[in-house]
Amino acid sequence: MGGRRVFVTGLGFVSPHGEDPAAIFERICLGESAIRMVRSGTPEFGADVPLASIEFEPGDRINRADQPFMARATQMAVVATRNALENSGLMADGRGPEEAGVYMGCGLGGAEILQRSYRTYFEQHTRRVRPTTVPLIMASGPASQVCMTFGIRGPAHTYTVACASSSVAIGEAFRSIRDGYSDVVIAGGAEAMLNDGSVAAWQAVGVIAKEQTDGSGAYCRPFDLERTGLVLGEGAATLILESDERASARGAELLAEIVGFGASSDAHKLTEPSVDGQERAIRNALEDAGLPADAVGYVNAHATGTLAGDPVEIEAIKRAFGAAAQGVAISSTKSMHGHLVGASGALECAITALALRERRIPPTAHLTVPDPACDLDCVANVGRDAPDLEIALSNSFAFGGSNATLVLRRA
Amino acid sequence: MTPYAFMAEVLSEKYDVAREAISPEATLTELGLDSLTIVELLFDVEDEFEIEVPEERATFQTLAEAAALVDELIQAKGG
Numbered sequence: 001m002g003g004r005r006v007f008v009t010g011l012g013f014v015s016p017h018g019e020d021p022a023a024i025f026e027r028i029c030l031g032e033s034a035i036r037m038v039r040s041g042t043p044e045f046g047a048d049v050p051l052a053s054i055e056f057e058p059g060d061r062i063n064r065a066d067q068p069f070m071a072r073a074t075q076m077a078v079v080a081t082r083n084a085l086e087n088s089g090l091m092a093d094g095r096g097p098e099e100a101g102v103y104m105g106c107g108l109g110g111a112e113i114l115q116r117s118y119r120t121y122f123e124q125h126t127r128r129v130r131p132t133t134v135p136l137i138m139a140s141g142p143a144s145q146v147c148m149t150f151g152i153r154g155p156a157h158t159y160t161v162a163c164a165s166s167s168v169a170i171g172e173a174f175r176s177i178r179d180g181y182s183d184v185v186i187a188g189g190a191e192a193m194l195n196d197g198s199v200a201a202w203q204a205v206g207v208i209a210k211e212q213t214d215g216s217g218a219y220c221r222p223f224d225l226e227r228t229g230l231v232l233g234e235g236a237a238t239l240i241l242e243s244d245e246r247a248s249a250r251g252a253e254l255l256a257e258i259v260g261f262g263a264s265s266d267a268h269k270l271t272e273p274s275v276d277g278q279e280r281a282i283r284n285a286l287e288d289a290g291l292p293a294d295a296v297g298y299v300n301a302h303a304t305g306t307l308a309g310d311p312v313e314i315e316a317i318k319r320a321f322g323a324a325a326q327g328v329a330i331s332s333t334k335s336m337h338g339h340l341v342g343a344s345g346a347l348e349c350a351i352t353a354l355a356l357r358e359r360r361i362p363p364t365a366h367l368t369v370p371d372p373a374c375d376l377d378c379v380a381n382v383g384r385d386a387p388d389l390e391i392a393l394s395n396s397f398a399f400g401g402s403n404a405t406l407v408l409r410r411a
Numbered sequence: 412m413t414p415y416a417f418m419a420e421v422l423s424e425k426y427d428v429a430r431e432a433i434s435p436e437a438t439l440t441e442l443g444l445d446s447l448t449i450v451e452l453l454f455d456v457e458d459e460f461e462i463e464v465p466e467e468r469a470t471f472q473t474l475a476e477a478a479a480l481v482d483e484l485i486q487a488k489g490g
Contacts (some may be wrong), residue, residue: 068426108446128457128463131450
């Protein structure tokens with residue numbers, strides 16, 4: 001589809017693998033997992049759960065007086081955006097580009113704040129909850145606080161599309177620049193739902209990975225026959241997207257180009273994925289980019305490590321790619337950073353941008369016994385150099401049947 | 412700690428208000444607090460002194476007026 005070209009000119013992370021882009025990418029290419037078994041919740045009602053949690057403190061990177069007005073996910077979004085603005089060279093005196101748009105994805109907003117208010121109500125038997133409860137719970141907190149912190153005055157949109165939230169945010173940000181509505185957009189996502197009430201709710205769905213019998217710590221193993229489920233993670237990732245003209249005019253470093261976005265709905269089941277819906281998202285994205293499937297060298301898969309989900313995505317890739325499916329490298333980096341839900345699309349899109357830049361494909365960790373139902377090239381355990389890599393996809397397929405695929409080109 | 416000292420401490424430590432700006436005569440608005448921050452501050456004060464400030468009594472402007480109200484509510488509680 002015609003329109004202006006859109007480049008990624010900055011990346012910012014608050015991830016289970018840290019905040020430095022080069023170090024994160026290196027660790028992921030080495031197959032190093034940030035997932036650990038941790039005690040979640042109280043001694044009485046808690047449980048040992050594998051999680052990709054972050055020891056996160058905003059410190060002096062967010063004004064002390066502003067911190068009480070931000071939930072954890074929002075603090076992470078603000079720090080990731082600070083990192084991205086600095087990475088892009090667009091930060092001046094602590095301010096970003098005033099005219100920018102902010103497109104953020106978030107699933108549960110201030111999940112820990114909601115839990116705190118319910119604890120007050122049910123444990124202390126009082127209606128006296130903190131006055132900041134409502135403005136901290138809002139899923140739009142990350143976008144709003146990014147605007148306030150960095151003086152951004154363009155449109156601030158929040159996409160809450162479960163696990164596809166931040167892919168949709170990036171896709172819509174891409175479109176807004178391509179179609180001439182914006183010149184620069186801060187796009188990304190944030191999620192911090194590792195409070196025990198949320199973790200227990202995820203366990204109740206029956207999709208959380210179980211302890212491995214070999215005690216290896218290899219909890220999240222997409223495409224593996226022994227996989228038992230997904231691992232929740234937390235964090236934020238921000239991409240600075242700029243029009244070709246704006247980026248060129250200031251001599252910005254081009255990290256990658258976004259060239260297509262496709263979305264679809266399954267209209268099927270709440271939690272059961274559909275080959276048809278995912279196939280249509282991938283096809284729509286490639287059509288949007290005007291690229292044939294055989295141009296794609298790498299797919300950063302949604303694959304969370306659930307029994308039901310991974311083979312459906314492989315089948316969707318086979319149908320969308322046709323014969324080209326046999327030649328494409330596919331990996332799930334969730335095997336190492338876990339599933340960041342509303343932030344996962346942004347984190348994985350950023351990793352995909354780095355893969356194109358470095359021409360290096362990250363692996364699927366802990367893939368020892370491939371599931372015959374996942375019989376494509378799933379880049380087991382060891383990353384690889386890809387000297388010809390030009391085009392990559394990033395898939396995000398959400399509960400509720402919302403699917404999103406982004407297409408990136410090496411810049 | 413007196414109500415005034417407690418408020419001065421919270422203003423300085425949590426809301427990063429400059430110590431030299433904090434005085435009994437200073438109004439909360441002059442100190443840069445918006446309405447949400449003021450109700451949060453009041454919430455912390457209520458927690459600290461185990462009182463409840465009735466909504467209709469929350470008409471104070473200065474720190475001294477707020478402290479006097481809190482003192483009165485502590486006395487009324489039988490402290």
